[in-house]
Amino acid sequence: AQSVTQLGSHVSVSEGALVLLRCNYSSSVPPYLFWYVQYPNQGLQLLLKYTSAATLVKGINGFEAEFKKSETSFHLTKPSAHMSDAAEYFCAVSPSNDYKLSFGAGTTVTVRA
Amino acid sequence: EAQVTQNPRYLITVTGKKLTVTCSQNMNHEYMSWYRQDPGLGLRQIYYSMNVEVTDKGDVPEGYKVSRKEKRNFPLILESPSPNQTSLYFCASSTQGLPPLFFGPGTRLTVT
Numbered sequence: 227a228q229s230v231t232q233l234g235s236h237v238s239v240s241e242g243a244l245v246l247l248r249c250n251y252s253s254s255v256p257p258y259l260f261w262y263v264q265y266p267n268q269g270l271q272l273l274l275k276y277t278s279a280a281t282l283v284k285g286i287n288g289f290e291a292e293f294k295k296s297e298t299s300f301h302l303t304k305p306s307a308h309m310s311d312a313a314e315y316f317c318a319v320s321p322s323n324d325y326k327l328s329f330g331a332g333t334t335v336t337v338r339a
Numbered sequence: 340e341a342q343v344t345q346n347p348r349y350l351i352t353v354t355g356k357k358l359t360v361t362c363s364q365n366m367n368h369e370y371m372s373w374y375r376q377d378p379g380l381g382l383r384q385i386y387y388s389m390n391v392e393v394t395d396k397g398d399v400p401e402g403y404k405v406s407r408k409e410k411r412n413f414p415l416i417l418e419s420p421s422p423n424q425t426s427l428y429f430c431a432s433s434t435q436g437l438p439p440l441f442f443g444p445g446t447r448l449t450v451t
Contacts, residue, residue: 230381232381235379260438267445268444268445269343269429269443269445270382270429270431270442271442272438272439316382320438326397326398327438327439328398329374329381329382329383330381331379331380331381
């Protein structure tokens with residue numbers, strides 16, 4: 227069984243400040259981990275994925291995430307928030323040999339000018 | 340342009356009236372899946388298909404059917420919709436061995 231917990235349903239940051247979105251997972255096998263972004267009235271886009279290679283994963287739009295097995299975490303960060311980063315972000319987990327993806331509840335990011 | 344299309348984008352219907360939401364992709368992807376999105380619950384997988392004539396249940400398959408007769412199409416069928424199926428539905432596709440890469444624009448369904 228696998229599950230994902232995203233800590234904080236809403237995060238508000240100032241433009242130029244660090245964005246940190248927290249994700250913890252539980253999985254019975256070494257997982258694949260993903261972050262997706264959903265802009266208003268759009269479908270999801272894949273930001274980045276971890277597939278057991280490097281533990282620090284770089285994605286699109288300046289985002290990156292670090293896989294920490296000891297903490298079962300896969301937190302998403304961006305050093306400097308931009309207004310265009312306002313969106314909902316979803317963490318997801320999948321066993322390495324399965325196409326079933328389990329999503330977290332999502333974190334909505336607002337960026338203050 | 341690579342894309343996943345869904346139709347209709349918006350649908351209001353009544354309890355018990357059968358409906359189909361279509362999903363089509365133009366990337367020759369083997370893998371397709373359906374999700375529903377509800378506030379505070381994130382996305383939950385309904386069904387997925389790893390190739391033509393190969394489908395399997397996701398986490399919330401009750402009340403839904405799918406078919407995969409052609410590689411590009413993966414329709415979602417609600418034989419007898421109920422109000423608890425009011426939701427935002429997304430179709431997604433990818434190549435084998437990859438997570439969902441392309442999502443459709445979503446179908447907002449309201450069942451009264």
